[in-house]
Amino acid sequence: MPLGPDALLPLSMRDIGGYLGVWHGAWLAHARRFGDNTGMSRLAWLFAPNGEAISFAIRCVISVGLSLWLAFWLELDNAYWAFINVAILIQPLPGFLVVRGFARLLGTFVAACVAILLVALFAQTFTLFSIAMIAWVAAMVFCASLFQNNLSYGFVLAGYVTVIIGVRVMSGDPGEVFSVAVARALETGLAAVVAAFVSVLLAPSVTARKYLQARIAALKAIGGQYRVLDRSAEELKDEDGNPNTPHPQLHALVEKTLSLEQTRQYARFDAPEFGAYDRLARRLDYELLSIVSAMASLQVYLARLGTRADRAPLKRLDKAAALLESDPSRTEEITAAFDTAYDDVLAEIGAGAEEADRKRSITEWVVISRALDLANRLRAAVTKHGLLLAEQGGGPRPSRRSEFSTARTLGESFKVTIRATAAMSAGAILWATHDQQALSGTMVLLSVLTTLFALMDNPTQGAVGFGIGGLLAGVAAFFVNFVFLPHADSFAMLMLVLSPCVFVAGLAMINPSTALMGRVGLVQFALFVHPANGSRQDFVAFLQSFLGAELAVILALLAFALVLPVDNRRLLKDRLAAIFGELSRGFAEPRERFETRIYSRLLKLPVAADKGEFHVSARQAAFAAVNMGVEARSLIVLADRAGFSRDRRAAIRENLLGIESLFEHGYPAISDVLRAQSRINRLAGDLLGEAVAFKASKRRRYAIRAAVSGELVAAALADYALARENSDENKITLGEADCAT
Numbered sequence: 001m002p003l004g005p006d007a008l009l010p011l012s013m014r015d016i017g018g019y020l021g022v023w024h025g026a027w028l029a030h031a032r033r034f035g036d037n038t039g040m041s042r043l044a045w046l047f048a049p050n051g052e053a054i055s056f057a058i059r060c061v062i063s064v065g066l067s068l069w070l071a072f073w074l075e076l077d078n079a080y081w082a083f084i085n086v087a088i089l090i091q092p093l094p095g096f097l098v099v100r101g102f103a104r105l106l107g108t109f110v111a112a113c114v115a116i117l118l119v120a121l122f123a124q125t126f127t128l129f130s131i132a133m134i135a136w137v138a139a140m141v142f143c144a145s146l147f148q149n150n151l152s153y154g155f156v157l158a159g160y161v162t163v164i165i166g167v168r169v170m171s172g173d174p175g176e177v178f179s180v181a182v183a184r185a186l187e188t189g190l191a192a193v194v195a196a197f198v199s200v201l202l203a204p205s206v207t208a209r210k211y212l213q214a215r216i217a218a219l220k221a222i223g224g225q226y227r228v229l230d231r232s233a234e235e236l237k238d239e240d241g242n243p244n245t246p247h248p249q250l251h252a253l254v255e256k257t258l259s260l261e262q263t264r265q266y267a268r269f270d271a272p273e274f275g276a277y278d279r280l281a282r283r284l285d286y287e288l289l290s291i292v293s294a295m296a297s298l299q300v301y302l303a304r305l306g307t308r309a310d311r312a313p314l315k316r317l318d319k320a321a322a323l324l325e326s327d328p329s330r331t332e333e334i335t336a337a338f339d340t341a342y343d344d345v346l347a348e349i350g351a352g353a354e355e356a357d358r359k360r361s362i363t364e365w366v367v368i369s370r371a372l373d374l375a376n377r378l379r380a381a382v383t384k385h386g387l388l389l390a391e392q393g394g395g396p397r398p399s400r401r402s403e404f405s406t407a408r409t410l411g412e413s414f415k416v417t418i419r420a421t422a423a424m425s426a427g428a429i430l431w432a433t434h435d436q437q438a439l440s441g442t443m444v445l446l447s448v449l450t451t452l453f454a455l456m457d458n459p460t461q462g463a464v465g466f467g468i469g470g471l472l473a474g475v476a477a478f479f480v481n482f483v484f485l486p487h488a489d490s491f492a493m494l495m496l497v498l499s500p501c502v503f504v505a506g507l508a509m510i511n512p513s514t515a516l517m518g519r520v521g522l523v524q525f526a527l528f529v530h531p532a533n534g535s536r537q538d539f540v541a542f543l544q545s546f547l548g549a550e551l552a553v554i555l556a557l558l559a560f561a562l563v564l565p566v567d568n569r570r571l572l573k574d575r576l577a578a579i580f581g582e583l584s585r586g587f588a589e590p591r592e593r594f595e596t597r598i599y600s601r602l603l604k605l606p607v608a609a610d611k612g613e614f615h616v617s618a619r620q621a622a623f624a625a626v627n628m629g630v631e632a633r634s635l636i637v638l639a640d641r642a643g644f645s646r647d648r649r650a651a652i653r654e655n656l657l658g659i660e661s662l663f664e665h666g667y668p669a670i671s672d673v674l675r676a677q678s679r680i681n682r683l684a685g686d687l688l689g690e691a692v693a694f695k696a697s698k699r700r701r702y703a704i705r706a707a708v709s710g711e712l713v714a715a716a717l718a719d720y721a722l723a724r725e726n727s728d729e730n731k732i733t734l735g736e737a738d739c740a741t
Contacts, residue, residue, distance in 0.1 A: 001118045002693055003189060005299075006174035007662045019267045021736075024296040025219035027522075029145060034667060037377060042708045044168060045507055045508065045510075045511035045513075045514060046093075046504065046507055046508075049507050049624075050598045052686075053091070053506075053507050053510045053511070054507075055202070055203060056092050056203075056506050056509070057502075057503045057504075057506030057507050057510075058202070058502065058503070058506075059090070059198055059506070060086075060090055060502050060505065060506035060509075060522075061204060061495075061499050061502045061503050061506070062198050062202070062605065063086045063090055063194055063195045063198045063294060064083055064086050064087070064498065064502050065261070065495045065498075065499070066194050066198065067082040067083065067085070067086050067158055067190055067191050067195070067529060068080075068082060068320065068491075068494075068495075069491060070082070070194065070726060071083075071190060072188055072491065073185065074190075074655070075173070075249070075342060076183060076185075076187055077180075077183050078183060078184075078187060078532075079187075079530060079532055080186065080188045080526055080527070080529070080530050080531050081187040081188075081191075082190050082194075083191075083526040084191075084355055084523055084526045084527060085104075085187060085188050085190075085191030085192070085195075086191045086194065086195050087519065087523045087525075087526055088104075088519070089101055089104060089191055089192060089195045090195050090199070090506075090509070091199075091208060092206075092509075092510050093207045093210060093263070093266060093269070093270075094196070094199035094200045094204070094206055094207055094269070094270035095206075095207030095208075095266035095267055095268070095269035095270040095416075096207065096266040096269075097195060097196055097199050097683070098149050098196045098199075098200065098269040098270060100150055100153060101192035101195065101196050101270055102150075102159055102192075102198055103150040103151070103153050103154040103157070104153070104188060104192055105185075105188060105189055105192055106154050106157075107153070107155070107157025107158045107161065108157055108158075108161050108184065108185055108188040108189075108701055109185060110154075110157075110158040110167065111157060111158045111159075111160075111161035111162040111164075112161070112165060112182070112184060112356070113180035113181075114136060114162045114163035114175060115161075115162045115166045115169075115178050115181055115721075116178060116181055117638070118133060118136070118162070118166055118168065119130050119166060119169055119174050119177040120177070120350055123170070123174040123223040126170065126431075126432040127432055127517050128274065129166065129170060130428040130429075130431070130432050133162065133163060133166055133424075133428070134421060134424045134428055135427055136159065136162055137160070137162070137163060137420065137421075137424055137447055137450065137451060138417050138420060138424070139159075140155045140156065140159030140451065141155075141156075141416060141417050141421075141450065141451055141454055141455070142164075142413050142414070142416070143155040143157060143421040143439055144156045144419040144455060145412065145413040145416045145417070145455055146413055146453065152455070155451060156451045156455075158663070159447065159451045160448050160450075160451045160452075160703035161184065161188075162669055163443060163444060163447035164184065164444050164447070165180055165181050165184055167431070167440050167443045167444055167655055168180055168338070170584075171440045175275065177604055177642045178637045181427065196262075197350060199270070203270075204270060204271065204272060205271040205337065207263060207266050207267045207269070207270050207271065208267040208268075208270070208274045209586070210263050210267075211260065211263040211264050211267045211274075211526075214256070214259050214260050214263055215260055215281075215284070215285075215385065215388075216258050216328050216329075218253075218256040218260060218326070219288075219289055219324055219328040219381070219382075219385065220325050220326075220328060221252070221253050221293060222288065222292065222295070222321075222324065222378070223321045223323070223324030223325030223326075223328075224321075225249065225250075225253055225295060225299075226317065226318060226321035226322075226323045226325075228249060228299065228530065229295060229298065229299050229302070230311045230314035230315050230318065231255050231311065231318070232547075234324070238671065250292075250295075250296045250299065250623065251284040251602075251619060252604065253292055253295075253296075253564075254292055254296075254599055254602060255603060257285070257288050257289055257292050257599075258599060258600065258603055259283045260288070261282075261285050261296055261596075264278070264281050264282060264285060267281075271357075277387075277388055278423065280384060280387060280388060282387065283384065284381060284384040284385060285414060286595075287377065287380065287381045287384065287596055287598065287740070288381055289332060289379065289596060289599060290595065290697070291374065291377050291378060291381060292599075293595055293599075293626065293627070293630045294370060294373060294374060294377065295374065296623055296626065296627060297627040297630065297715075297716070298366070298367075298370045298374075298712075300620075300623060300624070300627060300715065300716070300719055301366060301711075301712060301715045302367075302720065304715065304722075305363065308638040309363055310363075310364060311367065311555065312348070312370075312681060313345045313348060313349065313367050313368050313371035314367060314371045314374075316341045316344040316345050316348065316371065316375075317338070317341045317345075317371060317374060317375055317378075319337050319340075320334055320337035320338045320340075320341050320375070321378075322379070323337055324378070324382065326384060328382070328522065329389060331382050331383065331386030331389065332386070333377055334382045335379050335382050335383055335386070337375055337588065338375050338376075338378050338379035338382070339379060341375045342372060342375040342379070343372075345371050345372055345375065345396070346372070349368055355664075357690070362534070362684055362685060362688050362707060362708070362711045363711075365688065365704055365708050365711075366708050369704065369705050369708040370660070370708070374429065379510075383706055387737050404608065409574055409577075409578055411574065412571075412574060416454050416732055418563060419450070419454050419459065419563050419564055420450035420451065420454040420558040420559075421558055422562075422563040423446060423448060423450045423454070423559035423560070423563075424447065424450055424559075426555045426558070426559060427439075427442055427443050427446040427555050428688045430442070431443045436544075439546070439548065439551075440548070440553075441527070441545050441548035441549060442548040442551045442552045442555070442678035443552075444552075445548065445549050445553075446552040446555060446556060449552055449553065449556040450464075450468060451462055453466065453556065453560070454560070457566065457571065457604075458566060459556075459560040459566065460557055460565075460566075462516065463553055463556045463560060464553075464557070465516040465517050465559045466516075466520045466553055466556075467517075467553040467557075468517055468519040468548060468552065469516070469518070469520035469521035469524060469548045469552075470520065470521070470524045470546075470553065472517070472521050472683075473520075473521040473522070473523075473525040474524070474528055474549075476501050476521075476525055477524075477525050477528030477529045477542070477546075478528075478542070480497055480498070480501065480525075480529055481528070481536065481537055481542055482539070482542075485497060485529075485536055486536075488719040494531060498531070500528070501522075501525055502522065505518045505519070505521055505522035505525070505719060506522075508521070509522070511720070524549055526544055527545060527549070528542060528546060529548075530542075530545070533726070538619075552587065566628040569648050572605065573600065573706060575605050576618065576625075577667075578601050578623060579598060579601050579602065579622055579625045579626070580625055580662070580663035580664075580667070581663075582594065582597055582601060582625075582629070583598070583625050583628060583629045583659075583660070583663050584660040584664040586664050594629060594630075594633065598629060600627050601625065602622050602623075602626060605622055617700050618639060618723075620719060620720075620722070620723035621719075621720050622725035623719070624716045624717070624719040624720035624723060625663070626718065627715075627719075628659065628713055628716035628717065629711040631654050631709045631710075631713045631716065632659065632709070632713050633705055634651065634705075634706075634709040635652060635656070635709040635710050635713060636653070636656065638702050638703075638705050638706035639652050639706045641661045642691065642694070642699055642700075642702035642703035643699055643702075644687070644690065644706070645702065648686075648687070648690065651683060652683065652710075655676075655679055655680055655683055657715075658676055659676055659680075659717070661733045662676060672720050672723050673717055673721045674718075675722060676716035676717055676718075677714050677718050677721065678713040678714075680710055680713050680717060681711070681714040683710055684707050684708075684710030684711040684713075684714060686708075687703065687706055687707035687710055688704065688707035690703065691703030691704045691706070691707055692704070
């Protein structure tokens with residue numbers, strides 16, 4: 001009998017999960033009875049955690065215990081750094097943890113080499129050493145800001161681990177730099193191996209299962225979006241959602257689709273069998289992005305037309321879309337339904353009737369063309385989904401690097417670097433001029449703060465979270481250090497004391513709203529408790545560590561708040577400008593690359609506005625840019641396939657070059673956008689008039705689809721202009737004064 005997904009878990013963990021699941025269900029029901037008035041819902045992550053959170057918290061405890069035991073057994077000088085490394089490294093997705101651990105090892109190796117070099121060159125003077133260290137950290141922050149994910153993380157590690165090693169030896173004996181660097185590398189390697197081993201052993205294939213769940217959620221969301229897509233405002237007046245402002249739903253759909261690629265690329269690291277069909281999964285991810293793009297373009301277009309658009313061809317896909325929304329695993333039934341829908345649309349329009357073709361308006365052709373296109377694409381996507389469910393892969397060759405890691409603008413990177421340099425300089429001045437042990441800890445934590453939180457869109461919020469986590473960790477560490485640890489006379493007793501704090505931190509780390517405080521709290525808890533072989537911190541050392549950490553937070557907050565502070569309006573403008581820059585360059589790139597890069601940039605917009613709230617006008621303009629670029633690329637390809645005259649193709653390219661130049665150097669005036677929209681609209685009408693006169697049916701189909709793409713480019717231009725007209729100067733939007741070039 002085949003085993004289900006739960007069979008991949010060890011028997012003991014599966015049984016524990018079952019028992020805890022019963023407890024969790026009963027307690028959650030009890031917690032809900034209290035309601036929001038008691039705040040119980042906000043603390044559900046602590047008092048009623050789900051099975052996934054409990055499993056992760058248990059992995060945290062086991063990883064910390066095993067790494068500490070091995071560090072004590074190996075008699076490492078700073079065994080507690082293994083604890084700290086586990087706290088930094090541990091991740092809910094084992095596959096992601098494996099890759100991040102490898103990045104941490106490489107970053108630590110580079111940091112060790114650089115620290116040895118800096119100490120060898122500048123050991124005689126704190127001033128020159130501080131300047132060199134600040135310059136190195138600034139360079140690493142700049143490099144980290146240009147990339148994302150694990151490549152960025154590697155640069156971050158190379159920056160602040162250099163400070164950890166350098167400050168440690170310069171505060172003591174510079175001649176020990178080599179032994180300290182080797183010990184640091186050993187502690188990092190120990191933590192990475194232990195955390196990865198425990199996570200993969202106790203939670204095998206979790207990343208692959210998460211990817212499957214995310215893919216099913218995306219397919220369901222695509223099917224559900226048809227509820228808005230093919231119905232008019234009157235039909236939806238009693239339902240949730242406003243079809244005239246469809247962008248929030250579309251943004252959520254884009255986020256679901258992009259999340260697939262963020263999970264897929266790590267799945268094979270904790271489920272090696274996934275590598276056999278990784279390429280097919282990647283192709284499906286891009287196919288779903290293409291479908292979302294087509295739906296977004298059509299939905300915005302229909303929302304503007306209202307009842308003037310006949311949605312009957314789209315309604316033919318309703319049954320298949322409903323099946324997709326309810327259960328994407330019924331792949332054969334769904335593909336047959338899309339086949340039927342495709343045939344029904346063709347039968348309804350009387351495909352091939354030249355006289356009927358000539359009578360249809362460009363709007364009718366937009367709906368017909370998109371209905372056929374979506375039926376075809378969704379059928380293909382569901383077929384690939386079925387192959388993946390059957391684990392029929394595309395070969396063992398690994399997929400190429402994901403395009404979802406996009407660079408920041410150089411302007412953003414320079415600002416991030418300047419903030420980090422200012423914060424590090426403030427700490428270095430104090431450290432180099434005052435002989436206080438606490439300032440060494442301040443420099444270490446300051447390097448962590450500047451390299452990690454300076455990369456965030458809101459670095460002050462990250463520093464505040466670090467400070468709050470430090471306060472909570474300080475309180476917990478005080479009781480552990482001076483109340484419980486004096487009675488711990490063995491390693492078992494030590495873990496009995498540490499485990500509750502580690503477990504709670506693990507629960508916090510898997511909850512999005514408390515993840516930051518949970519992680520930094522666990523890191524600082526390890527630093528404050530300082531577990532070591534046969535010794536404990538005295539009160540003075542504990543107080544110095546605590547005050548040094550809080551001083552680092554204060555210095556970082558001052559630097560982030562006073563030195564080139566983040567301006568949400570400006571940041572939003574820069575992010576939108578990056579989208580338009582992709583638009584102006586995107587016609588020459590492969591479509592797959594263009595779509596994924598521009599959608600990835602789109603997801604960065606929400607964090608730039610109103611502390612995370614996303615203004616409709618900015619979203620509308622961004623979607624307009626995406627749709628404009630995608631449809632313009634289709635127009636070029638389809639016009640060439642249709643065999644339009646040379647003059648007509650030259651006119652198409654001239655108009656599209658005009659659109660590129662509009663957005664190349666900033667935000668064009670609304671009047672210029674509307675003039676371009678008018679020209680593209682006339683061009684689409686001319687293309688349709690010429691298309692229906694073609695005798696060859698295949699050529700006529702390509703030509704009509706080219707006219708449809710031209711009409712949708714014009715619609716996207718109009719949508720962008722509408723977003724600009726609806727701007728409110730009191731909000732973070734695309735107001736004329738704010739976005740002038």
